[in-house]
Structures are given as C-alpha cells and as structure tokens.
Amino acid sequence: MTGSRHPRRIVTRLVDGRICAYDLDAEDRGPLSPVLVCSPAPGDQVADHAVSADLRRSYFTTPDAVVCVTPDGVELWRSGLEPESARHFAHRPGCVLSPDGRVLWVYRPDVMAGRGRPDQWVALDAGSGAVAAQADLGTAGHGGVQLAHPTSGEVLLNVGEGQDGTAVYRASLTGAGAGAALDVFQYPWDDRCLIDLSPDGHRFMTVNHDQGDMAVHAFPEGEVAFTLPVDAFGHDPDDARLEWSGGHLDPDTVLVTVVGETEDEEEWFRHYRVDARSGRVRGEFDAHGTDPYDIHPLGDGTWLTTDPSGHPVRRTDS
Numbered sequence: 001m002t003g004s005r006h007p008r009r010i011v012t013r014l015v016d017g018r019i020c021a022y023d024l025d026a027e028d029r030g031p032l033s034p035v036l037v038c039s040p041a042p043g044d045q046v047a048d049h050a051v052s053a054d055l056r057r058s059y060f061t062t063p064d065a066v067v068c069v070t071p072d073g074v075e076l077w078r079s080g081l082e083p084e085s086a087r088h089f090a091h092r093p094g095c096v097l098s099p100d101g102r103v104l105w106v107y108r109p110d111v112m113a114g115r116g117r118p119d120q121w122v123a124l125d126a127g128s129g130a131v132a133a134q135a136d137l138g139t140a141g142h143g144g145v146q147l148a149h150p151t152s153g154e155v156l157l158n159v160g161e162g163q164d165g166t167a168v169y170r171a172s173l174t175g176a177g178a179g180a181a182l183d184v185f186q187y188p189w190d191d192r193c194l195i196d197l198s199p200d201g202h203r204f205m206t207v208n209h210d211q212g213d214m215a216v217h218a219f220p221e222g223e224v225a226f227t228l229p230v231d232a233f234g235h236d237p238d239d240a241r242l243e244w245s246g247g248h249l250d251p252d253t254v255l256v257t258v259v260g261e262t263e264d265e266e267e268w269f270r271h272y273r274v275d276a277r278s279g280r281v282r283g284e285f286d287a288h289g290t291d292p293y294d295i296h297p298l299g300d301g302t303w304l305t306t307d308p309s310g311h312p313v314r315r316t317d318s
Contacts, residue, residue, distance in 0.1 A: 008023055008024070008025040008053050009023070009024035009025055009053075009298075010022065010023060010024065010051050010052075010053055010055075011024060011296075011304070011312070012049045012050060012051050013310065013311065013312060014046055014049060015034075015309070015310040015311060016310065017039070017040070017046070018037050018038060018039050018040075019036075019037070019038040019039075019040065019046065019049045019051065019058050019060060020034035020036070020037050020038075020311065021034055021035055021036040021037075021038075021051040021055060021058070022034055022035065022311075022312060023035045024298060024314075028314060029302070029314050029315070029316060030313060030314065030315075031307050031309075031311060031312075031313050032304075032311060032312050032313065032314055033311070034311070035055060036051060036055045036058070036071055038051070038058040038069060038071060038073060039073050040060060040067070040069070040073070041067075041069075041073065041075065044060070044062050044065075044067065045062050045063060046060045046061070046062065047060070047061045047062060047063065047092040047093050047094070047143075048060065048061045048092065048093065048094040048095045049061075049095070050095055050096060050097040050104070051097075052097065052101050052126070053101055054101070055071065056070070056071065057069070057070065057076065057126070058070075058071070059095055059097065059104055059126070060095070061081075061092075061093040061094060061095050061106065062093070063081075063085050063088065063091065063092075063093065063113065064080060064081050064082075064084050064085055065078050065079060065080050065081055066078070066079040066081065066093070066095060066104065066106055066124060066129065067079075068104075068126070068129060076129075077128060077129035078129065079124060079129040079130075079131070081093060081108055081110075081113070081115075082115075083115055083116075085113035085114060085115065086113065086114030086115070087112065087113060087114045090112050090142050091109040091112035091113045091141075091142060091143070092109065092142065092143035093106060093107060093108055093109060094106065094107040094143060094144045094145070094146055095107075095146075096146040096147070096148050096155065097126060097148070098126075098148055098153065098155075099148055099149075099150055099151075100153075101126060102125070102126055102127075103123050103124065103125070103126055103132065103173060104123075104124040104125075104126045105121070105122070105123055105124075105146055105148070105155050105157075106120075106121075106122045106123075106124060107119070107120075107121055107122075107141075107143075107144035107146060107157060107159070108120040108121070108122060109140075109141045109142060109143060109144070109159075111139070111140035111141070112140060112141065112142055117136075118136040118137060118138065118139075119136070119137040119138075119139045119140065119141055119159065120134055120135070120136060120137065121134065121135050121137055121157060121169070121171060121182060121184065122134040123173045123180075123182060132173060132180045133173055133175075133180040133181050133182045134182065135171070135181075135182040135184050137159065137167070137169065137184075138167070138186075139159040139161060139167050140161055140164070141159035141160055141161050141167075142160055142161070142162060143159075143160055144157050144158060144159045144160065145157070145158040145160075145194055146158075147194065147196070147197040147204070149197065149201045149219070150197075150199065150200070150201045151201055152172070152201065152220070153172055153173065154170055154171065154172045154220065155170070155171055155172075156168065156169070156170055156194055156197060156204065157169045157170075157171070157194075158193060158194035160193070164190075165190040165191050165209050166189075166190065166191070166192060166193050166194075166209055167186060167187075167190060168186070168187040168189060168192060168194050168206070168222075169184055169185065169186050169187070170184070170185045170187070170220060171183060171184045171185070185220075187222050189206075190209075191208055191209040191210065192206040192207070192208060192209065192215070193206055193207050193208070193209055193244050194206055195207055195214075195244060195245070195246055195247055196246065196247030196248050196254070196297070197219070197248075198219075198248045198251055198276065198299065199248060199250070199251055199299030199300065200251050201219055202218070202219055202251075203216050203217060203218060203219055203225065203248075203276060204216070204217050204219055204222075205217075205246070205247060205248070205254055207242050207243070207244050207246075208242070211241035211242045211243065211244070212229060212230060212237065212241065212242070213227050213228060213229040213230070213242065214227070214228050214242050214246075214256050215227040215228075216254065216276055216279070225277070225279070226278070226279030227279075228256070228274065228279055228281070230242060230258065232281060233256070233258050233270070233272050233281060235258055235260065239260050239261070240258050240259065240260035241258070241259060241260065242256065242257065242258055242259075243257040243258070243259045243269065243292040243293070245257045245292050245293045245295060246271065246295065246297065247295075247296070247297040247299075248276065248297055248299045249273070249285075249297045249299070249301060249303060250299060250300060250301045251276070251299065252275065252276050252277060253273055253274070253275065253276055253282075254273075254274045254276045254297075255271050255272070255273060255274075255285055255287070255295065255297050255303075256271070256272045256274050257269060257270070257271050257272075257292050257295070258270050258271075258272065259292050269291070269292040270284055271284065271285040271286070271287050271289075271295065272284055272285055273285045285317075286317075287303060287305060287315070288305055288313075288315055289305040289306075290305070290306070294306050296312070298314075301316060301318060302314055302315060302316045303315055303316075
C-alpha cells in the first residue's frame with residue numbers, strides 16, 4: 001500500500017465498540033466528528049487500532065489476530081497470533097501504522113497469552129498482512145506503547161511488565177523480501193516508561209516507573225537532556241508523584257502531570273508546562289480534562305480531551 005509523502009494526521013478512538021478516525025489536519029476545534037467509523041465483525045474484541053491516512057483501511061488487534069478491513073467492514077486480511085491464547089486477560093496486542101502507511105508494527109505479549117514463546121515484535125506488510133520480519137523480545141509484558149518516528153522509519157516500543165518494571169526498545173525494518181529483518185536496540189533501563197516522542201523526532205519523554213521523576217532524552221540514543229523530580233514542581237515527594245501521562249504540546253514544550261492525595265484522601269492532579277530544551281518549569285497548565293490521563297498533546301499547540309460521548313475534544317489555549 002502506498003502512503004502519501006506528507007500523509008494527513010489521523011487519530012483513532014474506540015467508541016461504543018466502533019473504531020472512529022478523526023482528521024487532525026482539519027482546523028476544527030472543540031468536539032470532533034469522525035471522518036470514518038468502522039464496525040469490527042461480531043466477536044472481534046478490539047485491543048488496539050489504527051486507520052490509514054487515506055481512510056481506505058482500518059487495522060486492529062484482538063487477543064488472537066491482527067485484522068485489516070475496508071471502511072464498510074469487509075475483511076481484507078487476517079493474520080492470526082498463533083497458537084491461540086491460553087488466557088483471556090492480562091495481555092493486549094498493540095499495533096501502530098508507519099507514517100508512510102506501508103508497515104503495521106505489532107507487539108505480541110505472547111508470554112502473558114500463554115503461548116509458550118517469548119514476546120514478539122512483528123513488522124507486517126500493511127497491504128497483505130504478510131510478516132516482513134519479526135524479533136523475539138526478552139519481556140513478559142501485559143501490553144505495549146508504540147510510537148512511530150515521523151521521518152526515520154524507526155519505532156519506539158515500551159513494554160509494561162507490571163511490578164517487574166518496563167523495557168524500552170527502538171527498531172527499524174532493514175532489507176526487503178526474504179532478506180528483511182528487524183534491527184532492534186534495547187535502551188539500558190528497566191525503570192523508565194515511554195510517554196511521548198517530540199513532533200520533530202529529536203527528543204522523547206519518559207517517567208520513572210516508581211513515578212519519582214520525569215526526563216527528556218535525545219533521539220535516537222537516549223542521552224538524558226534533563227531530569228525533573230516531583231519537588232521541582234513545588235510538591236512534597238512524600239505526598240505526590242508524577243503520572244505516566246502528558247507529552248509534547250509543541251516542539252519546545254512538554255506537559256507533565258503530578259498527582260496526589262489531600263489529608264482527607266481526596267485525589268488531585270495538576271498539569272505543568274516545561275521547556276523541552278532547558279527543563280525550566282513554566283507553570284501550571286489547565287487541560288480541561290477530567291482525570292490525569294484525559295490529555296493527548298498533539299505537538300502543534302493543541303491537545304485532545306474526551307467528551308462524555310467518548311469522542312475527542314480538540315483544545316487550544318491561544
């Protein structure tokens with residue numbers, strides 16, 4: 001499948017069991033209406049989802065398959081995650097589409113699925129569903145977060161292993177045909193959670209697994225540009241922690257989330273602006289969200305929260 005050189009930006013949400021796609025290149029603000037709504041086949045339990053920039057194909061994972069369908073739900077291909085999972089919970093296969101629309105990257109939490117094999121990272125031909133290349137990972141994850149680099153063809157993967165911490169990888173697809181392979185690099189951490197990749201692809205953000213600090217790293221090698229602990233935001237680390245949410249509001253600004261409880265055990269959260277280059281905390285940020293995770297920065301000065309209907313609301317403070 002051929003992607004445009006500058007594909008439009010599409011985000012997806014699962015609303016009432018249907019995959020909804022929203023066009024971020026439109027100038028709309030406020031509640032967004034989907035430009036595509038796709039209903040998976042009955043019985044398909046959607047774990048993760050993506051839609052091509054031309055809106056001609058929707059992709060989703062289930063506990064046991066990766067599926068590609070047309071806008072009206074006609075199945076084009078189905079790639080089984082074999083053998084069938086022995087467990088029904090605690091594992092969510094993930095997918096992300098490459099910016100050029102050619103490769104669907106799939107994280108397979110095979111250990112937790114009871115498949116008797118290591119977790120897998122797989123590059124599928126988005127047009128046919130054929131496996132282009134795959135690699136074993138040294139993880140036993142419940143799920144993964146994948147972020148596609150905007151220009152390099154590389155993908156970042158964060159595998160969450162519960163109390164055992166996290167593993168963060170970077171990979172690219174090299175070669176073609178029978179000679180294709182995944183070139184996988186593992187970052188030397190087991191205690192950092194990947195949050196976001198900057199819109200220009202120069203930096204990425206992590207939060208410590210124990211939620212004591214956040215950091216901004218240089219892409220691709222991961223050198224730390226700066227680290228900020230909880231008290232940098234004016235909060236006592238005994239009473240507050242950093243949440244695994246936030247990201248790049250624009251190329252020069254990251255949003256960081258601090259959460260805690262009052263003496264009356266009431267939960268609270270605050271978002272903060274941070275200079276992505278210097279680490280200077282610029283002050284509080286009102287995202288108008290309903291919880292610490294109800295924020296999706298888009299990198300262009302706007303961000304998404306969620307309407308009570310489940311559809312996104314696009315916001316700006318300018």
